[in-house]
Every structure is written in C-alpha cells, then in structure tokens.
Amino acid sequence: MKKLALATAVAALSVSxxxxxxxxxxxxxxxxxxxxxxxxxxxxxxQLSEDTNESGLxxxxxxxxxxxxxxxxxxxxxxxQLEYKIDIDADRGDNFKSRDTYLGLAxxxxxxxxxxxxxxxxxxxxxxxxxxxxxVADIGPTFxxxxxxxxxxxxxxxxxxxxxxxxxxxxxDTDKGGLAKxxxxxVGATYSTGPINAGATYIHYGDDSHIRLSGNYAVSPAxxxxxxxxxxxxxxxxxxxxxxxxxxxxVGDKKENTLIVSGEMKTATPWTAYGQATxxxxxAGNDGDESVGVGIGGKYAFNxxxxxxxxxGYVNSERKNVKYEGSxxxxxxxxxxxxFDGYKNxxxxxxxxxxxxx
Numbered sequence: 242m243k244k245l246a247l248a249t250a251v252a253a254l255s256v257s258x259x260x261x262x263x264x265x266x267x268x269x270x271x272x273x274x275x276x277x278x279x280x281x282x283x284x285x286x287x288q289l290s291e292d293t294n295e296s297g298l299x300x301x302x303x304x305x306x307x308x309x310x311x312x313x314x315x316x317x318x319x320x321x322q323l324e325y326k327i328d329i330d331a332d333r334g335d336n337f338k339s340r341d342t343y344l345g346l347a348x349x350x351x352x353x354x355x356x357x358x359x360x361x362x363x364x365x366x367x368x369x370x371x372x373x374x375x376x377v378a379d380i381g382p383t384f385x386x387x388x389x390x391x392x393x394x395x396x397x398x399x400x401x402x403x404x405x406x407x408x409x410x411x412x413x414d415t416d417k418g419g420l421a422k423x424x425x426x427x428v429g430a431t432y433s434t435g436p437i438n439a440g441a442t443y444i445h446y447g448d449d450s451h452i453r454l455s456g457n458y459a460v461s462p463a464x465x466x467x468x469x470x471x472x473x474x475x476x477x478x479x480x481x482x483x484x485x486x487x488x489x490x491x492v493g494d495k496k497e498n499t500l501i502v503s504g505e506m507k508t509a510t511p512w513t514a515y516g517q518a519t520x521x522x523x524x525a526g527n528d529g530d531e532s533v534g535v536g537i538g539g540k541y542a543f544n545x546x547x548x549x550x551x552x553x554g555y556v557n558s559e560r561k562n563v564k565y566e567g568s569x570x571x572x573x574x575x576x577x578x579x580x581f582d583g584y585k586n587x588x589x590x591x592x593x594x595x596x597x598x599x
C-alpha cells in the first residue's frame with residue numbers, strides 16, 4: 242500500500258545522522274505499455290467512432306534527488322531536498338523538471354516545518370492507490386496531490402501513532418494542473434498502529450474544497466485491503482464557467498465523488514499481487530459524467546533495490562456536452578464547432594517493466 246509521502250520523508254531525514262554531505266537517491270522505472278481505446282461521439286443523427294492503439298516506453302515516476310540534514314543544536318536540524326524528474330526513454334522538455342524541493346527545520350519536540358515546492362498533504366492520506374502510472378485504469382479524483390509552489394508544510398511529531406499535517410501556499414505562480422491561483426491551506430491527520438493506517442485531509446482555496454478519507458487494514462500478514470473516499474467542490478471555476486487549473490475542460494458545480502478500493506497479497510515467493518477498482522461520479526463537477534477503472538498486477542522483488550512489474554487494466558468513461566477531442570484530422574476539420582451530446586470511451590491496456598531504486 243502507499244506510504245505516508247510527506248511524513249515518511251520527514252521521518253527519514255529527522256532520524257538520520259546529522260551530516261553536511263547530501264545523500265543522492267532516486268529511481269529508474271521504465272515500462273513498455275500497449276493500450277487500445279474505443280471512443281464513440283453522439284449528437285443527434287451524427288455519430289463518430291474511433292479505435293486507437295498506442296504502444297511505447299514510459300519513464301513513469303523516474304527521478305533523481307539530493308537530501309540531507311545538519312544539526313544546528315541538540316534539538317534542531319536544518320533539512321533539505323532537491324528532487325527532479327528524469328525521462329529515461331526520451332529527451333523531452335520536462336527532463337529535470339522540479340519535483341518536491343524544500344528547505345526546512347526539524348525540531349525533536351515541535352515537529353518539522355518545510356518551505357518550497359511541495360506536494361499537497363492529501364498525498365499523505367492515500368492508503369488505497371496501487372496501480373502503476375501507465376496502467377490505463379490508474380484514474381483518480383480531479384484534485385489529486387498536485388504540487389504547490391511558494392508553499393509551507395508542517396508535520397508534527399508522532400503522538401501515540403498520530404501525526405498532524407498542515408500546509409499553506411501563496412497565490413502567486415502556480416503550475417497548470419496544480420492548485421488554483423488563490424491562497425491555499427490544508428489540514429489533516431494520520432493514524433498508524435498495528436494493522437491499521439488511517440487519515441483525513443481538508444484542502445481549501447477560494448470557494449473550492451476537497452475532503453479526503455482513507456485507510457487500510459492488514460487482514461493477515463499476507464493480505465492488506467484499503468479504501469479512499471473523496472468529495473470535491475469546484476466553486477470558483479464553476480461560478481465563472483471557465484476551465485480550472487485542475488482540469489483541461491470546464492468544471493461544473495456538482496460535487497465530485499471518488500471511491501477507490503484495493504487489495505494487496507504477498508505470496509511465499511518473491512511475487513506480490515494487487516488489484517484496484519475506482520469509481521468517479523460527476524467527474525470535475527460535471528453532472529452525470531462518470532469514470533470506472535479496474536486494474537490488477539504483480540510485482541516481483543529481485544532484491545531490495547530491483548522490482549519487476551506486470552499489469553493490466555480497463556477503464557470506461559461517459560461524458561456529456563463535449564467537443565471532439567480525438568486525433569483524426571478529418572473529424573477535427575469537419576466537427577471543430579460541433580457540440581456533441583456526449584461520448585463513451587473504453588480502454589484496455591497491458592504493461593511490464595523494471596524499477597530500480599538507489
């Protein structure tokens with residue numbers, strides 16, 4: 242299951258021996274993927290159908306970073322991290338794009354305060370997402386742990402298995418696909434003890450808000466089950482009838498509801514099997530839009546650093562009142578101004594790859 246991203250990173254820094262020399266870390270994760278997508282657009286008597294096949298290499302979340310800490314006194318360390326995206330299979334413009342980069346202070350009694358470019362704290366409350374990045378079934382809520390520039394984050398010390406999280410980001414300079422250009426704040430908490438992990442977050446900006454609940458339970462040493470539920474409202478963009486930074490298209494004024502359930506089973510061999518199902522209602526706040534995804538896979542642990550992956554997935558989506566978004570040039574020219582009543586999309590994919598961490 243997914244670990245506490247921010248809290249885990251902070252803990253790793255704060256318990257390490259104070260040192261001036263940074264630790265170099267990262268991972269190379271390369272997969273080969275093949276996907277088939279069938280899409281049908283409908284508008285009265287007009288119907289367009291497309292069948293698309295795609296295949297190729299993908300670098301997933303490959304990265305390289307530098308992190309470390311140095312003692313300022315007996316109770317306080319300065320902590321830092323510089324992390325960058327790596328595109329193994331191509332020389333694209335987003336190579337060495339900044340991921341989480343920060344400078345902060347870690348106090349044994351009062352917790353850790355970070356400042357920089359940070360993933361929002363809802364990423365620390367996801368105990369259900371199991372699928373690899375390029376599995377076609379890897380769908381999720383419209384708001385799903387974007388990175389915020391000009392941000393602060395706080396992680397408390399652990400109290401009987403409980404940690405408190407908070408964040409604040411200024412409204413200037415925000416990535417497309419990140420938070421809206423308003424001041425943002427978030428609060429949350431996680432609880433981990435024995436076989437149980439659980440947490441909740443609330444993130445707010447303008448009139449937009451996102452509430453997330455997630456947890457998992459180790460039914461046995463071999464089997465763990467997890468779930469995530471999120472409610473999102475897109476007040477600002479919906480009122481102004483414009484595109485949100487979170488979505489390529491316009492968002493609506495309905496509440497988006499996302500449910501994810503998953504399971505992971507270890508075997509007596511190096512194999513671990515997993516599965517996940519996701520249901521999203523009112524996608525991006527648009528009334529009646531729906532997406533369903535189901536994926537399964539397996540991981541083979543060659544050693545502590547190297548893992549093999551195989552997976553497959555299926556996704557089905559329905560949208561209303563859409564424009565043509567396909568790649569067929571003839572359809573683009575003929576229907577560039579057509580407003581379709583809706584479209585149905587189904588996709589199937591398989592993939593395999595190798596992941597190496599250092």
